[in-house]
Amino acid sequence: MRSPCPISNTLDIIGDKWTLLVMRDILMFEKSLYSEFLSSWENISTNILAERLKRLEVAGLISKESYQTNPVRYHYSATPAGKTLKPIIRAMGKWGLENLSGTRKPTKHDLESLGARNRRSSL
Amino acid sequence: MRSPCPISNTLDIIGDKWTLLVMRDILMFEKSLYSEFLSSWENISTNILAERLKRLEVAGLISKESYQTNPVRYHYSATPAGKTLKPIIRAMGKWGLENLSGTRKPTKHDLESLGARNRRSSL
DNA sequence: CGGGATCCGTCTTGATACTG
DNA sequence: CAGTATCAAGACGGATCCCG
Numbered sequence: 001m002r003s004p005c006p007i008s009n010t011l012d013i014i015g016d017k018w019t020l021l022v023m024r025d026i027l028m029f030e031k032s033l034y035s036e037f038l039s040s041w042e043n044i045s046t047n048i049l050a051e052r053l054k055r056l057e058v059a060g061l062i063s064k065e066s067y068q069t070n071p072v073r074y075h076y077s078a079t080p081a082g083k084t085l086k087p088i089i090r091a092m093g094k095w096g097l098e099n100l101s102g103t104r105k106p107t108k109h110d111l112e113s114l115g116a117r118n119r120r121s122s123l
Numbered sequence: 124m125r126s127p128c129p130i131s132n133t134l135d136i137i138g139d140k141w142t143l144l145v146m147r148d149i150l151m152f153e154k155s156l157y158s159e160f161l162s163s164w165e166n167i168s169t170n171i172l173a174e175r176l177k178r179l180e181v182a183g184l185i186s187k188e189s190y191q192t193n194p195v196r197y198h199y200s201a202t203p204a205g206k207t208l209k210p211i212i213r214a215m216g217k218w219g220l221e222n223l224s225g226t227r228k229p230t231k232h233d234l235e236s237l238g239a240r241n242r243r244s245s246l
Numbered sequence: 247c248g249g250g251a252t253c254c255g256t257c258t259t260g261a262t263a264c265t266g
Numbered sequence: 267c268a269g270t271a272t273c274a275a276g277a278c279g280g281a282t283c284c285c286g
Contacts, residue, residue: 006216006223007144007147007216010216017138038267046262047262050270074268087218157248168279
C-alpha cells in the first residue's frame with residue numbers, strides 16, 4: 001500500500017542520486033544525449049544510466065524521440081511533468097552552495113573541460 | 124576528487140530515501156525519538172535508522188542530546204544547518220501533491236493513527 | 247523495556263566487458 | 267555509440283542479541 005505522504009511518494013520516484021543527476025543534466029545543463037549524460041563529472045555507468053532513463057520515461061518525467069535512424073539515436077527531454085522538478089533541484093543546488101565548502105556554480109569553462117577530461121588519453 | 128557541482132555534492136549527503144525521510148520526520152513532523160522514527164509509515168528498520176542517524180550527526184545536520192540517564196535516552200533534533208534542508212523537503216512535498224495521485228497532506232488524525240497501526244495487535 | 251549493534255539471506259546497485 | 271550481460275559489492279529487511 002502506498003504511503004499517504006507526498007514526500008515519501010516523491011522519494012520513491014526520484015529519491016536516488018543517479019536519477020536526480022540525470023534530471024539535473026537535462027534540466028539545468030540542457031543535456032539530451034546518452035553520451036552527454038555519460039560524460040558528466042560523476043561518471044555514471046552505462047547500465048545505471050540506461051535503467052534510470054527507462055524509469056524516468058515510465059514515470060512520465062522524460063520522453064525520448066529518435067533523431068536519426070540506422071543506427072537509431074535518441075534525444076531525451078523533460079516532459080512538462082519533468083520540468084516541474086526544477087524547484088527541487090534548484091533547492092538542492094542552493095543548499096549545496098550555502099552549506100558545503102568547495103562547491104560553486106559550474107562555469108561555462110567547466111562544462112567544456114568535462115568533455116576533455118572524459119576522453120581518456122590512453123584510449 | 125570532489126565534484127564541483129553543488130547539486131551533486133548535496134546528493135552525496137542527502138541523496139537517499141531513508142536519510143531524507145528521517146529529516147522529514149524531524150523537520151516536518153517534529154519527531155525526535157528513535158521510537159518515533161521507527162513508527163513512521165514507511166517502516167524503516169533499526170539498523171538503517173541507527174546508521175542514518177549517525178551519518179546525519181557526523182554531517183552536522185542533526186544533534187543528539189541525552190534527556191535521561193540510566194538508562195540513557197536520546198532526543199534528536201536538527202541543527203541550524205539541518206533546518207536549512209526544509210526548502211528542499213517542502214519542494215518535494217509540493218511536487219508530490221501536484222504530480223502524484225493519491226497523495227495528500229497528512230492530517231493530525233493520520234499522525235495519531237500511525238502509532239496505533241504500529242502497535243501490532245498480536246504482540 | 248528502549249536504543250541500538252550484529253549477523254544473515256536477499257535483492258539492488260554499480261563497474262566492466264561485451265554486443266549490434 | 268547506445269545499450270545489454272555479467273558478476274561482484276553493497277544496501278536492505280528482519281531477527282536476534284546486548285547493554286544499561
